[in-house]
Amino acid sequence: MSRTFLMLIRRDLLLARRQGGGSLLSITFFVLVVSLFPLGVGPAPETLERIAAGTIWVAALLSVLLSLDRMFQADLEDGSLDQLALLPLPLSLVVLAKTIAHWLTTGLPLTLAAPLLGLLMQLSPDAYGALIAAMLLGTPILSLIGAIGAALTVGVRRGGVLLTLIVTPLYIPVLIFGVSAAEAAAQGFSYSAHMLFLSAILSGAIVIAPIAAAWALKLALD
Amino acid sequence: MSRTFLMLIRRDLLLARRQGGGSLLSITFFVLVVSLFPLGVGPAPETLERIAAGTIWVAALLSVLLSLDRMFQADLEDGSLDQLALLPLPLSLVVLAKTIAHWLTTGLPLTLAAPLLGLLMQLSPDAYGALIAAMLLGTPILSLIGAIGAALTVGVRRGGVLLTLIVTPLYIPVLIFGVSAAEAAAQGFSYSAHMLFLSAILSGAIVIAPIAAAWALKLALD
């Protein structure tokens, strides 16, 4: 069972690599959205510094959002979702494996790219640690919650926009804790409380999201 | 020919209405993204005011981006794009009609919703006129350039993210002129130069975009 699980993750990583860029596209979108902001609000370093953490988080959130669309859709369209559902493995574990692969190809690269964007946005040097730690905890939550949304809207007309509407409100707590952690650190405060909250949300999401998404997927298969 | 053209626009408006909310979804996304910002960067009115016009524009840009995905995709998938291409009408005019319908269901409602978001973001009262005027000129450009991107990526793997990657860099001039207009107005300067530039880009885009998009669409039909 655990071998099947690992195989599933490897399968999705292989497909992401073969089907065109995988994580590269998410990173590019991330960098793009962040760069739109200086263009929008002007290049003044003080302004940028003030909105840096918020912008990076919002951009990360939007990047994850956009990549959710194909999480189950491609497998549904070509019939491989049937095959995955017929593996002698609970569907929720299949979902979990796909979610992990999704995080490895989006959330993780985004986290790694974040310091670079910190430079672009004149992020305060003290905030880097908190930003990255919060993203390491927060992006898996985004993937997990996103999996529910993706499963609910798979095979639905205008699924993309609907997905956004369903998922965005659920992302707000992550956004708030993530940004506050960076801002606390920038002002020299401790940010361990924020990390604690994020960890709590993460644990909850790991338990609930695969089960909820598996339920939703069964509807799409029916 | 002009009757066919008007019929085409009406067709897309009818479909947008029937297939689920049409413009309502774009507006909701627009409002959602803008409201993420006070959450991300904190509620301080000075900060918000400084970034108000930029945020509204970036959010408008992202909303348009997201809605582009389905511009030709749905028609390709069910075969109606074949029928549209076989109308005794140049394909570029078909594209233009669909672009106008797209603007009527996204750009225009966004423009109408912008004043509300201005309130939310503490936009300077002097800037409203410029913001709306610039959006009226700028959002059609977004639809036109977006049509090129949508046509290039229609029927392509991972089309959505790719579309974003292609189109966003091309949106930057609109963003810059649009925001500068609002900021000039907020500081009491004239913004007619900005409007002039936007008009110039719009005229260029109206000529070039339908032709380029029609070329690209032929590839998808082939």
Next chain:
Amino acid sequence: MSWGGSMSEFLSMGGYGFFVWTSWGVGAVLMIGLLIQSIAAARSAAREVQAIEQLSPRRRRRKADAE
């Protein structure tokens, strides 16, 4: 040579060693890497063409300019 021959002085680049050497270093690595990758791709593509040509029956006259 503009430096008095001291290696460490040369490496320090008047205190800007990190910036100068990273620039040249990363630039060199990227350009050499791209070159090597391009040569390797050309070689492997040529090899693949040859292999598949051998598989094709009734292979006719000159092969492509395989290198």
Next chain:
Amino acid sequence: MAEAPLLQGRDLAALRGERLIFAGVGFELDNGGLLKLTGRNGAGKSTLIRMIAGLVAPFAGSLHWKGAEVGRDREAFLADLIYAGHQDGLKTALTATENLELFARLRGASDRDAVAALGSFGIAELADLPVRYMSAGQRRRVSLARLLMSPASLWLLDEPLTALDTGAIAQLGVVVDAHRDAGGMVIAATHADLPGQPGSVLEIVPPVDADLDTDLDDEMDGDREDAW
């Protein structure tokens, strides 16, 4: 010019995905004519039909309508043809009537009666049902009813019998025969027998020189400059 056939394909060839699908295909069609395209799966029947409609550019060869190359006045040619492809081209959110009337209005023919057209295919009572709720056969009937919604002398039908039951096949035969009696032309790709009066048959076969390598080599060597 008067002797030239109304529609003529000369030496047509198709390239898809860098591969030559067929070559040297020619045909002629005149008022009242029916051309049935046959050939094994993947031979290129659909490709040829789309090529005639102008959706796929010919790799070689030319298409003549009323004696002149089609490219000269494509819009006049398009106004005179209806294409019923493999995909229905129906909007599932709209009813059958709405779909048909949209089609007619876009082609500038607003006088036709959608319910009558649906009746010719035996589904007049489904006129106000959204296409989404229809079965595959019913959808195909709606998409064939388009043929009656706008005047056009050339009908291009790709596998028109798919999903149709025998009743519907007979109804299609009646419609096609009436169209041909009125001077219309039909080109249809199908594996099965077409209903109605017989016409001529064109079988599409892989390029005569079945040694595909030869073509490829030629192409690579550029003996045929026009290949590029």
Next chain:
Amino acid sequence: MAEAPLLQGRDLAALRGERLIFAGVGFELDNGGLLKLTGRNGAGKSTLIRMIAGLVAPFAGSLHWKGAEVGRDREAFLADLIYAGHQDGLKTALTATENLELFARLRGASDRDAVAALGSFGIAELADLPVRYMSAGQRRRVSLARLLMSPASLWLLDEPLTALDTGAIAQLGVVVDAHRDAGGMVIAATHADLPGQPGSVLEIVPPVDADLDTDLDDEMDGDREDAW
């Protein structure tokens, strides 16, 4: 318990889109058995096959495997079945071998030889070709080769003959017969004749008292059942 058939469906009914598709369907299957599902388009063959696989929940009735209801130990049941549906379930970016090996490894059977499996369907030489470049028939062969990539006693085949030419149909017959000789079971939905040794036939008909959309049914039934 020993007398109970290996696989048994009891009084199954399916509801799709608020419509009763079929009801009261029952069947039994034992080692070496073949069950052929027939019925007109839209009768519910695909639905029944997916229901047996557990992808669709039965609206009524129950399914028994080795004497116990399937729900009791679904994973053991799933480990013993392979479903080859209407869609290929192949990743077009991967080669045939990669697709097959992925399938085998996911089911914990890494010892099978993908090239040999492809060889049984006559396409061993396409082993390293990305599926994207394959024709429909070749794709279907790859997807059928999955049957040989993992041990499973129950094969569920939905329209397995689609896009296959006569050679491939004969090869499938050989494979199916070998499987049945070794004690395996096959359930196949098809409009055509299955190759190999005969089995039992189950025809799916609409429920007698389905009055939810009488006119639709009348319309679809037409006058001639054999049309389907």
Next chain:
Amino acid sequence: MHRFANPTRFLRLAAAVLPFSAAVAALCLGAGLVWGLFFAPPDYQQGDTVRIMFIHVPAAMMSMGVYAGMAIASAIALIWRHAVADLIAKASAPIGATFCFICLLTGSLWGKPMWGTWWVWDARLTSMLIMLFIYLGYMALWQAFDDQTKAARAAAILALVGAINLPIIKFSVEWWNTLHQPASLITMSGPKIHASLLWPLLLMIVGFGAYYLTVLIYRVRAEIHMRRTRMLRLAQADRHAAMQAAE
């Protein structure tokens, strides 16, 4: 025009050019490296950081030049259906993107000691960043299609649209920036370049150009071979299908 449309002829021409371009690249880059690192004097204002210029400026110029070349090749490919032109455009993109990235990186590394920050949203910097995105989008578009003929045409359209847009972007960004941030420390013109810096710089520019040509030849060669492989593969599949049908 059509003389080089033929892949075989192109390969022959390329094989003839390759030794020269490789030699020029090696010589100029080697000489430029030695001159720029060892012999050129430090700038009186910028000190030794001025040695970054020998990479930065050629990379900047080449990344713009390569894009221009790509746009021209795309136009040729679109208008004349020239088969090698689209491969040249395709093969150029990664090289141009690499130059663009090197320019951004070295500029950033230069900016830290000179301006005290890794990045500012200066007009020139911003438009360079956008150009990198345009390169990446172009490359991703090629990747997205299975059918290479379609990919070629789609990418060509994008390259041309991007070519129209780049000047607009550059202009708008310049205008935007000067409105908000009056020229301060970020003026690029700097001191007039002294001959002792100019010569190694020219050497490096020529070297970068020759390097581009060399890598381009290898990449186009790979593309041509890959295309031939694809065709042969498909032919193999076809032959197989024909055999099966004959059975």
